[in-house]
Amino acid sequence: MTSVVATNQTILVVGGGIAGMTAALEAAETGKNVVLVEKNPYLGGRTAQLYRYFPKMCHPTCGLEINLRRLKANPRIQVYTLAEVTGIEGRKGDYTVNVRLTPRYVNDNCTACGECGKAVEAEVSDAFNYNLGKVKVAYLPHAMAYPQRYVLDPSIVGTPDAERAKAACKYGAVDLDQKEETVSLRAGAIVWATGWQPYDAEKITPYRYGEFPNVITNVEFERLADPHGPTGGKILRPSDGREAKNIAFIQCAGSRDENHLRHCSRFCCMGSLKQTHYVQEAYGDEGKSTIYYIDIRAIDRFEDFYAKVKANPNVSFVKSKVARISQDKDGNPVCWGVDTEGYKRYATTHDLVVLAVGMEPSVKGVDIPAEVMADSSGFIMADPQNAGIFGAGCATNALDVNRAVQSATAAALRAIQVVNKVARAEG
């Protein structure tokens, strides 16, 4: 990565998750100059926060490693982290984009040696672990964070910790004078890959998320299962740290629901099927999983995976949307509802409930240019009339990783078509 001079033949990619990285890399490996803008201090997005992928049970960091190696080796990509697009002007083939850069308070000199992290005392919630744990105010977001540089939490400024961090750094990397700034970039085409956020489970009031500690979300469960997560990979109950061996997975927590998300989020069935593996992996035959579902959407060859999980005697399936959750005196969540296959009522006690919350496009409510159309769920729809700004990945639809990558690869070509046209016109 070096400094790319942005011109009207440059492709701007907004969002550095798997879709944005893919779009950027595919375009750059085809010889295009790319600027990649990411709002987190690191690349990788939500995939970096997953423990394993379905259906192979392989590790997202494995693909991230390859993508980072591609990125490090490619001089055509310039990356801005802690950066957000604040305005886009111009038109297809000639955009001017304002990007706000938030200070990291650590410059390029950082060697990731970790001395600043040792020196500071205060802690803040660990956003990478969905706030399930704490990090020091000088931290590396995760072991594969790229850029491989520490981050100082903004709360540090003006505190003794700031001076401690500065004093600990032998390389002059801690720079407390960094200020927020806005840079202006040119681009011929834009790929919008801002991804998704988990639906706010507190809005599903009968599930009492936020109130009952042993009701958590699917994305949080990923962090619990991950050996590099807040529990060191042990599946423990937040309330008392006890091993959670009997786990309920509630599908369509927010999705397929006109009171919440009207669309099906696609990935959550497979996500929960995958997570039953975590339970099996952790506790063997003592680990029991129950999936409460409306329809299991194990689409196309994922059916194999579903068949395998179905064959596991430690996993049971109940065709029912859980109506409500209560909590018994020991803090165990109790799921109440009706099994609709033959009308069987249940009130089942579990150690832990995992809500398979759906995907809300991050683009929803964001001030994106008017010509980028959004559907009723807030996902970007390709606008054939516009064709200068393209959606990619989960900004366009509820997609799993595989399809997000496909979508991003397609978006890269659409962007290339625009800049190639600019080049031909100017050539």
Add this chain to the structure above:
Amino acid sequence: MSDMNQQMAARYKNNFLKEVEAQVEMGEWVKMCMQCGVCAGSCPTNFHPGWEHPPQEIFMMIRAGKREEVLTSPSMWMCTSCYNCYVRCPRKLPITHIMHGLAEYAYQLGVAPKFQPTQHLSKTFWDNCTKTGRVNEVKLTQTLYFRDGLMAGIKQGLAMKDVALGLVKAKRLNLMEALGFGHKCKDIKGIHAMLAKARELEAKRKGRQPA
């Protein structure tokens, strides 16, 4: 329409669903159910006996063409109008209304279960209320308490006597109503005319014979 032979209508055909759409309040929503069961699970009466078929099952039965089983079912009479199901339904089905609509339709057809307490209360209340436009609480209570005979009525009356005295003291209950006195609407005829018109309109809308 009361010909029960219609329920011979073939399974999984539109006939009964269409009949429900035409005849049942909010019946056009029945087809929108996706069988998640959250209505059944949210129902506060769900864990009590009597709910033979929860709402989503009733909807499936309608779609399966099970006309007789649906209309003679006591299930929809169990609804307490708490609206939990309506609020929770991910498809926004007005389930409470549909339950009442089905009950009403079954009653109109004369196939609703006999001696169903909710039905008895509804009927009693309606007859009482529409007579003068205002409820005669004493007579309403009498009719309900003495439904199962004199001794049962006295027993229940005695059990509730403290409540009744309290209400009297607070001037919420007028014992003179027993003799036909008490509050009434000013224009009873007008009320009756309004109700007759409403029935006429409903009959017209639903294609029924005016009652």
Add this chain to the structure above:
Amino acid sequence: MADMKTAAYICKGCELGTRLDAAALVKTATKEGKMHLVREHDFLCSAEGVAMIQNDIDNEGVTHAAICACSRRAKTEAFNFPTTAISRGNLREGVIWVRPDTDEARETTQEMAEDYVRMACAEVKAMTQPKGNPNTGGVKTLLVVGGGISGMTAALEAARAGYKVVLVEKTGALGGWTAKLHKRIPTREPFKSPEDNGIADLIAQIEADANIKVYLNATLAKTAGAPGRFKVDIAVESGPTATEDVGAIVQATGFTPYDMNKLPHLGGGQANVVDQAGLEALARAANGGPIKRADGKEVKSVVFVQCAGQRDTTGEHLQYCSGHCCNTSIKQAMYFKDGNPDIDTVVLYTDLRTPGNGEDFYRSAQNKGVIFSKGAVSRVESAGGGCKVKFKDLILNEETEAEADLVVLATGMVPTSGPDLDALAEATRVAEGGDEAAKEQVIQLRSKSVLNLEYRQGPDIPQFKHGFNDSHFICFPYETRRTAIYAAGPVRRPMDTAQAVEDATGAAMKAIQAMENAGLGRAAHPRAGDLSFPTARLEGCTQCKRCTVECPFGAIDEDERRFPLFNESRCRRCGTCMGACPVRVISFENYSVNTVGAQIKAVDIPDEFSEKPRILILACENDAYPALDMAAMNRYEYSAFVRAIPVRCLGSVNTIWITDALNSGFDGVMLMGCKHGEEYQCHFVKGSELGRYRMSKVYDTLKGMNLEEQRLMDLEVAITDIETLPQRINDYAAKIVEMGMSPFKGL
């Protein structure tokens, strides 16, 4: 190399200077590494440090530099000197971060560091800086095979980016299955009603595009060459064979519906039972009017049976779900309902699968009065003038039945992906023994070929599961095992038209990229941009064919003298050929038997009484090596007796490295590679599997050397094994100590 000038740089930053004796490291690099120039620096990755190196390159003529600092994965951009051969001595993540800062540990930690300096010096001297594959082809024309919606989309999207396209379609018209659809599943808001299939417009665009050349009634008779220089013979029905030069290929050969005659219990073969394609034909024939059966009767009631012959667990039918059929049945039910709401339409499903905004389409169908019932169908019989569908209503929990004028079976997609190469290879093997049946089978399998590749390893792309050409990589869906040939649409994975459009656009992207990189002599994914390529000293070759057989990417053919013929632009630079070669004649400029061998030989082996065993780790650079790095970042300690060397893939490990290591006195060797088998995680698909297979043979060699089997340890390592890996290393080191020192020390 007369003009080789070597330099070593010792960094003292990140506590390297305080934890290690830097002066001793300088001495090691000078005396033992024999580097022409050795410098130390307090903060080598700083602008000043980098400038110092650049200055040496520019003004001192340094051509080869050993940078002894942090891991090759760190500060990659800072230490980027494109014209200079660079090795990285990993003193930070490889040494001080995995060792305790204690007086007792100081000696062994220093030994470790000195070895890594020796290794970095030895490696860089064995390297040359790659200049790119000279055997490039500059053809930038894309070949698209298949003229359905996927193929047409790939062609148009590539043409829009300014590339020429040759489109080959085996039938007499473009359009494929989509052209046979009355309408298609909606792709845009409000997702409520079927859309026009859009094919006429696509065909018009293709015909109007001067960059797209279409061959109809045409198939590929022969595909020879390599990315950037494919030569394709196109057999045209009733015409001469045409030849085209193309740079990359998108295979969009689609699917056929699963044969419903295989489903007699569901009425397959009965008069009033059709599959989804059959229903489309009826709807097109009706042209907006009432849909009629084959016998002319107007359909008043229809039952759709989902998952017919799909999601099968008996092993008789398709095991997978075709993904589109729920939405397709919804769409088809609307054909009836939109025309006449009184028609009874029932969809019997077990799981209704309408992801994303398909949920709106589902709702819309319900709103139109389509009845959906969760039911498992057991039989379809003809009854009266129509059919009787027997099923279990899973909601009402009862066996029941429904009558209908017409039954539609959602039978699913079978990919048109050509013969299974494994089956073909096996049949060919048997046929070579003279077996007539096998010969017939070979002819029959070959006749199914789509691409007719002139590749040593078979005529088509290897298939993954269920005959699809998917990559089975989550992060890299387009990867195939034939460079610059990409599958798109239902041949890759079951999908509907909207997905096929997206998929084909992505495949066109990859194909364009492959052509561009082939033209520049660069590798394709995952070593994108790599300029190194394999060469063979044919004078040493014994024609054993291992390289040609094992190459996971079909890059190596055999020439007329039966020597390996490398097609560099097909190569993915994994080094599996190099690992396979028993006479070690295959190498890359910057990665060879020698670059690794020299490192192994450079390690200082203490004598057998030292109680300091040495353990060699050969770690896959994609997963195991990063895991070691991250263990170090977390300061998980491990034994000072190990010396780790990253390898491109376990497949590239030549057994000579292991025997050399053991012969020169190493006490143990650990191999760390990715998972293989069905759920493989190897980025080169077969590399780790082949590597492991090869290693299993080394145990015999060990026996021959009178060494314990445990001297070689083969570990499956995932990138996340950050905590467990140090423990496994320590356990192994303990085992080696227990076993005692190798008898080969000092020989």
